[in-house]
Amino acid sequence: MRNDVADGGAGGRPRLGRLKLGSLADGAYEAVRGSIIRGEFGPGDRLVETRLAEEMGVSRAPVREALKRLVEEQLVVEKPRYGTFVREFTARDFADIYNLLGAIESLAARLIVRENASLEPLQALVGEMERAAREGDLVGVVDAEVRFHEELCAAAGNRYLSSVFHSLSGLVRMALSLDDATYGDLADVASEHLPLLEALGSGVEDRAVFAVQSHLHGIVGGEGITRLGGDPDAVLPPLVYPIEPDGPASRG
Amino acid sequence: MRNDVADGGAGGRPRLGRLKLGSLADGAYEAVRGSIIRGEFGPGDRLVETRLAEEMGVSRAPVREALKRLVEEQLVVEKPRYGTFVREFTARDFADIYNLLGAIESLAARLIVRENASLEPLQALVGEMERAAREGDLVGVVDAEVRFHEELCAAAGNRYLSSVFHSLSGLVRMALSLDDATYGDLADVASEHLPLLEALGSGVEDRAVFAVQSHLHGIVGGEGITRLGGDPDAVLPPLVYPIEPDGPASRG
DNA sequence: ATACAGTCGATCGTCGACGATCAAGGGGAG
DNA sequence: CTCCCCTTGATCGTCGACGATCGACTGTAT
DSSP: OOOOSOOOOOSOOOOOOOOOSSOHHHHHHHHHHHHHHTTSSOTTOEEOHHHHHHHHTSOHHHHHHHHHHHHHTTSEEEETTTEEEEOOOOHHHHHHHHHHHHHHHHHHHHHHHHHTOOOHHHHHHHHHHHHHHHTTOHHHHHHHHHHHHHHHHHHTTOHHHHHHHHHHHHHHHHHHHHHHHHSSOHHHHHHTTHHHHHHHHTSOHHHHHHHHHHHHHHHTSHHHHHHTTOOGGGSOOOOOOOOOOSSOOOOO | OOOOSOOOOOSOOOOOOOOOSSOHHHHHHHHHHHHHHTTSSOTTOEEOHHHHHHHHTSOHHHHHHHHHHHHHTTSEEEETTTEEEEOOOOHHHHHHHHHHHHHHHHHHHHHHHHHTOOOHHHHHHHHHHHHHHHTTOHHHHHHHHHHHHHHHHHHTTOHHHHHHHHHHHHHHHHHHHHHHHHSSOHHHHHHTTHHHHHHHTTSOHHHHHHHHHHHHHHHTSHHHHHHTTOOGGGSOOOOOOOOOOSSOOOOO
């Protein structure tokens, strides 16, 4: 867990390969982020600007910018004037993320129902998930799942909601990745999204909200947390919302 | 609204003064952010790295980093290879922010009640708000109000919740600033926080959640939005949550 | 008068180098 | 043997310069 200082050996560390598309900073960002998410860089690993730069064949400037973005995303931590390191996660972290995600996606569900947004992209993503599950492609499943939740937020039509999810997506991906890996049957992961879709299409806000919360509780929350050895009391259970008839109550 | 290109005149543009504390990038960030929030830079204004750098007496690198952070915060937009500009906001933006804030702070309220967190810092902030209101200090009120909401999220003890609020705080500040400016009596702004405090201390989660939502509805949402000329239907009304008895329902 | 193409200028993206700062390791005193 | 100070090394923070790209302007043809 600890390759702190003086890891300067020669060993076969992960290669990040030359990058091309977009700005070099974008490329560096994708490369490093991918390496972290795929686990090629483990928690506590040191990320040295100079080393990364020469491994990718670029200067320090783009790498530096990439690392700053990763700091924003909380995938790495930075000790000023010392170094940047891949973050470590505890079960508590995942519980916190789950709770936050629950709040955010509940809003998304509410807005989706309210605006009668199209569910087609979501259905497509579930299809992708099923296909990946059939092929036993774990990262494919996780990938589709992340995009499912991303699309859920996007479909709500609230730019800031989307943006917040995006800033959390790296964390979400790591949580989902760990969770799915400890999960029994991949096919279940996909099929668990079906009742959610159904509820979103039901036209009843509170059903959709409850479905989202239940879904999260199954995936990363409650049951997932216990699978990961965390404390189930740290996560909020799905709340049964009452029947508030739709249409704005316009208090006043 | 449009000082696009060729604003290179001599006029008395806002001075950002030399900066000192922390890293230069931190200083540049604070300086530019402050100028935007205080309205010294208006929507659509162009932010040229070179110009800002020499105005602050630093190199482009720290300024560049500062601007990147502001992009993350959505206070400025960047057209790659072209320029960076102060963002423009519509009433729709404020409605969206209000909705998101409602989701986030509802979670905060729930967690605060659940963990029996101390309300002392929040009370102190309301005191500060009242003091500023008595002195007719608008920015003082807004400042305290932002910190109140920040502290609300912090008190929940969920690091990611806090972090999300922080990433939105610039937006929140602008929304509050505009709202308070159009509001009638500053003293009311402070006193509107009292029922919220009371509800947070009541020990009943749903009361706290409802209070938070009502509070936001009064401040930036619903009524605030209409004051700003926006569409009230774009914001969610406070929801009357049912009586879920407290203590974790620990389903399963 | 209008539309289009070529040229010009401004701004950003990237680079390599310097200096400041902090953690780690070695040596000496108690 | 333990503790503290100092040296040493590595890494980041910042800088100034170069090149690439894009928008704006001018001149011309229709």
